[in-house]
Amino acid sequence: MKDAEAKSIIPDSKISPLGYPTNLLEPGQTYESVNRTIAEIPLRLSAPKSWWIGAIIAFLLLMMFLFAIAWLFIKGIGVWGVNIPVAWGFAIVNFVWWVGIAHAGTFISAILLLLFQHWRTAINRFTEAMTLFAVSCAGLMPLLHLGRPWVFYWLFPYPETMGVWPQFRSPLVWDVFAVGTYFTVSLLFWYLGLVPDLATVRDRAPRLWQKKIYGIFALGWRNSAAHWQRHQIAYLLLAGLATPLVLSVHSVVSLDFAVAIVPGWHSTIFPPYFVAGAIYSGFAMSLNIIIPVRKVYHLEHLITPRYLNNMANIMLVNGMIVAYGYFIEAFMAYYSGDIFERYMMFNRAFGPYGWIFWSLMLCNVLVPQTLWSARIRRNPLTLFIVALFINIGMWIERFVIVVTSLNRDFTPSAWAMFFPTRWDWMILFGSVGLFLTLLFLFVRLVPMISISETRELVAEPQRANVP
Amino acid sequence: MAQLFPPKANVHARVIIVGVTVLTCCAGWATSEIYWSPYTTYVGVAFNQPVPFSHKHHVGDDGIDCRYCHTGVEKSAFAGLPSTDTCMTCHSQIWKDAPMLAPVRESLAANRPLQWNRVHDLPDYVYFDHSIHVAKGIGCSTCHGRIDRMPLTQKTQTLYMKWCLDCHRAPQKYIRPRDKIYDLAWQANTDSQEAEQLIARYHVDVSGRLTNCSTCHR
Numbered sequence: 038m039k040d041a042e043a044k045s046i047i048p049d050s051k052i053s054p055l056g057y058p059t060n061l062l063e064p065g066q067t068y069e070s071v072n073r074t075i076a077e078i079p080l081r082l083s084a085p086k087s088w089w090i091g092a093i094i095a096f097l098l099l100m101m102f103l104f105a106i107a108w109l110f111i112k113g114i115g116v117w118g119v120n121i122p123v124a125w126g127f128a129i130v131n132f133v134w135w136v137g138i139a140h141a142g143t144f145i146s147a148i149l150l151l152l153f154q155h156w157r158t159a160i161n162r163f164t165e166a167m168t169l170f171a172v173s174c175a176g177l178m179p180l181l182h183l184g185r186p187w188v189f190y191w192l193f194p195y196p197e198t199m200g201v202w203p204q205f206r207s208p209l210v211w212d213v214f215a216v217g218t219y220f221t222v223s224l225l226f227w228y229l230g231l232v233p234d235l236a237t238v239r240d241r242a243p244r245l246w247q248k249k250i251y252g253i254f255a256l257g258w259r260n261s262a263a264h265w266q267r268h269q270i271a272y273l274l275l276a277g278l279a280t281p282l283v284l285s286v287h288s289v290v291s292l293d294f295a296v297a298i299v300p301g302w303h304s305t306i307f308p309p310y311f312v313a314g315a316i317y318s319g320f321a322m323s324l325n326i327i328i329p330v331r332k333v334y335h336l337e338h339l340i341t342p343r344y345l346n347n348m349a350n351i352m353l354v355n356g357m358i359v360a361y362g363y364f365i366e367a368f369m370a371y372y373s374g375d376i377f378e379r380y381m382m383f384n385r386a387f388g389p390y391g392w393i394f395w396s397l398m399l400c401n402v403l404v405p406q407t408l409w410s411a412r413i414r415r416n417p418l419t420l421f422i423v424a425l426f427i428n429i430g431m432w433i434e435r436f437v438i439v440v441t442s443l444n445r446d447f448t449p450s451a452w453a454m455f456f457p458t459r460w461d462w463m464i465l466f467g468s469v470g471l472f473l474t475l476l477f478l479f480v481r482l483v484p485m486i487s488i489s490e491t492r493e494l495v496a497e498p499q500r501a502n503v504p
Numbered sequence: 505m506a507q508l509f510p511p512k513a514n515v516h517a518r519v520i521i522v523g524v525t526v527l528t529c530c531a532g533w534a535t536s537e538i539y540w541s542p543y544t545t546y547v548g549v550a551f552n553q554p555v556p557f558s559h560k561h562h563v564g565d566d567g568i569d570c571r572y573c574h575t576g577v578e579k580s581a582f583a584g585l586p587s588t589d590t591c592m593t594c595h596s597q598i599w600k601d602a603p604m605l606a607p608v609r610e611s612l613a614a615n616r617p618l619q620w621n622r623v624h625d626l627p628d629y630v631y632f633d634h635s636i637h638v639a640k641g642i643g644c645s646t647c648h649g650r651i652d653r654m655p656l657t658q659k660t661q662t663l664y665m666k667w668c669l670d671c672h673r674a675p676q677k678y679i680r681p682r683d684k685i686y687d688l689a690w691q692a693n694t695d696s697q698e699a700e701q702l703i704a705r706y707h708v709d710v711s712g713r714l715t716n717c718s719t720c721h722r
Binding site: 197198201257 | 508509513514517536539540662664665666667668669670
C-alpha cells in the first residue's frame with residue numbers, strides 16, 4: 038500500500054519496506070549518460086526559459102541591493118531602523134542567517150565525505166557553491182553595519198600607523214578570522230572537487246573558446262592515475278581541515294552574543310544550539326534550491342528522492358536540537374531565578390514582539406514535525422514548502438534573539454521598539470538577490486553535480502543503493 | 505584530440521602564480537613604504553612660508569627662548585604663534601628694510617596677521633594640549649626635534665598615532681626634569697631610576713589611563 042503510493046508520486050524509484058527510497062542513482066545510467074546530462078548544461082548556449090526568468094528577477098534584486106548600499110553609504114546607518122537600545126538590527130540578523138545557511142555545504146562535503154556517506158555525491162557541488170555565496174552575503178552584512186565601512190580593513194591585524202591591534206578579546210574580531218577561514222577553505226575545497234569535472238566539460242566542449250576557458254580552469258587535468266592519487270589526498274586533507282570549521286564558525290558567531298551580558302544572549306548553550314540551527318537552515322536552503330533546479334533541468338534520475346529523504350532526516354534531527362535549545366533557554370531563564378532573565382523570556386513570548394516568537398515556534402518547531410511522515414519527505418513539493426518554513430523560521434529566530442533581547446533590558450527607562458525601515462528590507466531581499474544571482478550563474482556556467490563522483494556510483498552500484 | 509594549449513602555457517601558468525604572489529607582497533610593501541615616507545608624513549619637508557623664517561638663526565644663533573614667541577605653550581592647548589608685533593620688537597630696529605621681511609612690514613601696516621602654513625597639523629579628532637605635556641616633563645625637542653638647527657621649519661616626527669602611543673605607553677623613555685623642557689640639546693635619560701622618580705614626582709599616571717581612547721579622542 039505504502040509502496041504503491043510512493044510509486045505513484047515518483048515513478049521508477051525503489052522504496053524500502055520502511056518507506057525509504059533506496060537508490061542514489063536511477064537504474065540504467067552509464068558513464069556517458071552521466072557525462073552528457075551534467076556537462077551539457079554549461080556547454081549549451083541557450084538556457085531554459087525559467088532560468089532566464091529567475092536570473093532576471095535575481096539580478097533586479099541585486100540592483101536593488103546595490104542601490105540600498107549606495108544610499109546607506111551616502112546617508113549612514115541612520116537610514117535603518119537601528120538605534121539605542123536596539124543597535125543591532127537587520128544587518129546582524131541577516132549576517133547570522135547567511136552564515137548559518139552556509140553550513141550545509143561544508144557539512145555535506147567534508148563531514149559526510151569523512152564518514153563515507155555516499156548520499157553527498159549529487160548534492161555536494163550545489164551546497165558548496167551555496168556555502169560560498171551565502172558566506173559572501175554574510176560577510177557583507179557586518180561591513181555594511183560599520184559606521185565607516187571604508188575602513189573595514191582595520192579589522193585585520195596588519196602593521197598600520199596607529200599602533201593599535203584589533204581588540205582580540207572581542208568575538209567580532211574572531212568572526213573575521215572564522216568567516217574568512219571558512220570562505221577560503223570552502224573555496225579551495227569546491228574548486229579542487231571541480232577540477233576533474235572542468236576537464237570533462239573541456240573535453241566535451243564543441244567550441245574552441247569553450248574548450249580554452251574550461252581548459253584554463255581545469256589546470257591541465259589529464260585523468261591520469263597520478264593526478265587522481267594526489268587529488269584524493271588533497272581532497273581528504275581539505276575535508277579534514279574543513280570539518281572543525283563546520284563547528285567552529287557558528288560557535289564563534291554565537292559568541293558575538295554569548296560573550297555579552299545582555300539577558301537572552303548570555304547563555305552557554307549558544308554555540309551548539311547555533312551550530313544545529315545553522316545546519317538546519319543550511320539543509321533547508323539546499324532543498325529550496327535543489328528541488329526547483331532538479332525539476333527544471335530534469336535531474337531527477339541523478340538527484341533521487343533518497344537524497345531529499347536523507348536531507349529531510351538531517352533537518353528533522355537538527356530541528357529537534359533547535360527545539361531543545363528553545364526549551365532550555367526558557368527553562369534556564371525560569372530556573373536562574375534572575376528577574377532580568379525571567380522578564381526577557383516573558384517579553385519574548387508575550388511582549389510586543391510576541392507574535393514573532395510564536396511564528397518562530399510555528400516555522401521551526403511545529404511545521405518540521407511533518408517530516409516524520411515518509412510521504413512528505415519523499416514528495417519534493419511538500420518538502421520544498423517545509424524547507425521554506427524553516428528558512429523563514431531561522432531568520433525569525435535570529436530576529437528574536439537580536440531584537441527582543443535588546444529592546445527591553447535592564448533599565449526600563451531605556452526600553453524602545455525596533456521597526457525596520459524600507460532600507461532594512463531592501464538590504465535583506467537585496468542580499469537574497471546577490472545570492473540567487475551568483476547561484477544562477479553557477480548553475481549556468483559550472484557542472485552543478487560532481488560528474489566524477491557520480492561516475493563512481495555508476496561503477497559501483499552497490500554503493501549507490503541501500504541493500 | 506588536438507592540443508588546446510602550446511607547451512608554453514605551463515610556463516605562463518607558473519609565472520602567473522608566482523607573479524601574483526610576488527606582486528601582492530610588493531603591493532603591501534609599497535603601500536607601507538608610501539605611508540611611512542615623507543610623501544605622506546611630510547617629515548623633513550620644508551613648507552613654503554610667507555617669510556622664510558629660520559629657527560636656526562633665532563633659536564640657535566640668537567638664543568631666543570621658545571616662550572618669547574610661543575607664549576601659550578605653558579598654559580594652553582595651542583602653543584601660539586607670535587603676532588607681527590612680536591616680530592617687530594626686533595625688526596623695527598634691525599633688518600628693518602630687508603626685502604625678505606617685506607610681508608612682515610605689510611602685515612603690520614595693514615593690521616593683518618601673517619598667514620603661516622601649518623607644519624604640525626594634527627587631525628581634528630585628536631585632542632592635544634601643549635600645556636599638560638610641558639607640565640608633565642615632556643620637552644620641545646622630544647616632538648619637534650632640533651628646531652635650533654632648522655633653517656626652515658619641518659617635522660621630525662610622523663605624528664602618527666603609533667608615535668603618540670609610543671610615548672603614552674612608556675613615558676619614562678621621554679620624561680625630563682621641568683627645568684630642561686626648553687633645552688633642545690637634552691638627551692633622553694639612560695638612568696631609568698631618575699625617570700621613574702620624575703614619573704612619580706610629576707604624577708604621571710602610568711596605570712593605563714594615558715592609552716585610553718578618550719584621553720586623546722574626546
